[in-house]
Amino acid sequence: MGLLSKKDRQLITDPLSDNNPITVQVLGICSALAITAELEASVVMSVSVLFVMGVGNVVISMIRNIVPSKIRIIVQLTVIATLVIIVDLVLKAFAYELSKTLSVFIGLIITNCIIMGRFEAFALGNGLWRSFLDGIGNAFGYAVILIIVGFFRELLGSGTLWGIPVLGDPIDKTGLYAFGYENNGFMLLSPMALIVVGIIIWVQRARSKHLIEE
C-alpha cells in the first residue's frame, strides 16, 4: 500500500472496530436507530453521512486557521447544513419515495453528533488529507453498525432483504414458512433497534475486553 502510510491506514480501520463512532464513542445514535427498519434506508443514510463527513471534514480542515474559535460552532453548522441540503435535494430528485421514508432524519444529519464530534476532535487540528481519511473512516464505522442493524431488522421483521423476499412467501407458505416460521413483526418497531444495538455492543465488548467499562 504505497498510497496510505500505516498511521493513515489506522485512521480508517480504527473506527471500524475498536473506536467505532456508535458503539464506543457514542456519537450519532439518533439517526442510527430511527431509520434502520429496512436495509435500503440504512444504506442510503450511510452514504449520505459518508458524503457529508468526507466533504465536511475537508472544508473544516481547510478553513480551520481562518475561523475565530468563538464562532466556530455556527460556522461548522453552516457548512454541515449546506451539505445536508445538497443531499436532501439530490435524494428528492432521484429517490423520492426513499426521501419520504427518511423524512426529517436527513435533516437531522446536521445535528448528528458524529459529524460535529469529528470536526471538533479531528478536523480542527489536522491537515486536509488526514481529515478526509478520518471522516471517511468514521462514516464507514457508522455505516457498518447501521447496515448490521438494518440487515437483522429487515430479515427477521419482514423476511426480506432490500425489499426482496429471501425466506419464501409468508402467504403462500413457501420456503421457510412451510415449516411454520413466522415473521417477527416486533423487529420492525423502533424499540428493537435499541436492543439490537445493545446486543452488538455486548458482542463487541465480549470480544475486545479492553472496552469494558468500570
Next chain:
Amino acid sequence: MEHIELFFKSVFIDNMVFATFLGMCSYLAVSKKVSTAIGLGAAVTFVLAITVPLNWLLDQYILQDGALAWLHPSLVDYDLSFLSFIMFIATIATMVQLVEIIVEKFSPALYNSLGIFLPLIAVNCAILGGSLFMQSREIASIQLATTYGVGSGFGFFLAILAIAAIREKIRYSSVPGPLRGLGITFIITGLMAIGFMSFGGMLTGGDEAPKEVLVQNESTENENSIGDDKEEIVYEINNDIN
C-alpha cells in the same frame, strides 16, 4: 382542549426519546447522575419552548411556499422551503448563545446549573428535531407550536430523569461485564420505549384525531379501540373535541 391533547401527545405518544430517538447522544452521555440529568432536561425544555415558536414564525412568514406574499404580492411565487434546515439551525445556534448570555446576566444561579449544558444543546438533535417535526406535522398556530415545544421538552425531561434514576440504581446490580455501562443502558431504553408504546392508545390514534368523525360513528370507533378502562377516557376526549 387542543392544547392539552397536543401536550400529552408530545409528552407520551410522540416522546422525543422513546418514539423518535431524538436527543439520544446527550441522553446517553449526561444520564449518569440524576442532578445533571435534571439540569440538561430543564435546559432542553427551555430552549425548545423558545425555538419551536420562533421557527414556526420563520416557517410561516418566510420559508413556506408563497409565504413571502405579505412582503409584496409579486413574491408569491417563491418557495424557500429548501432553506429550512439552514435557517432553523442558525436560529437555534443563535438562540442558544443568546439564552446563555441572558441567563448569565440575570440569573447567575440558574446559569451555574444550566450553564455547561447550554452549548451542548445547539447540537442536540431533539432541538432541531422539534422544529423539523413542527414543520412536517403542519402545526396550525403559534400557541400550538409553543405547546408542542414545551411538551416535547417535558417528554425529554421525563425520559432523561427516568434513565438517570435507573442508572444510579443499576450500579449496584451485577450486570455481565461486556454489557456494563452503555450496553445495558441501550437495552433498558429499548424496554422503556416498548413501555411507552402503550400510550399510543391514549388519544385514539393521534394523527387521525376524530374531529371529522360523526357522532353516530363514534360509538363504533370506540368499540374497535382498546377495550379496557382507557375507553372511557377516549370517549370523553372525543366528546370534548366535538
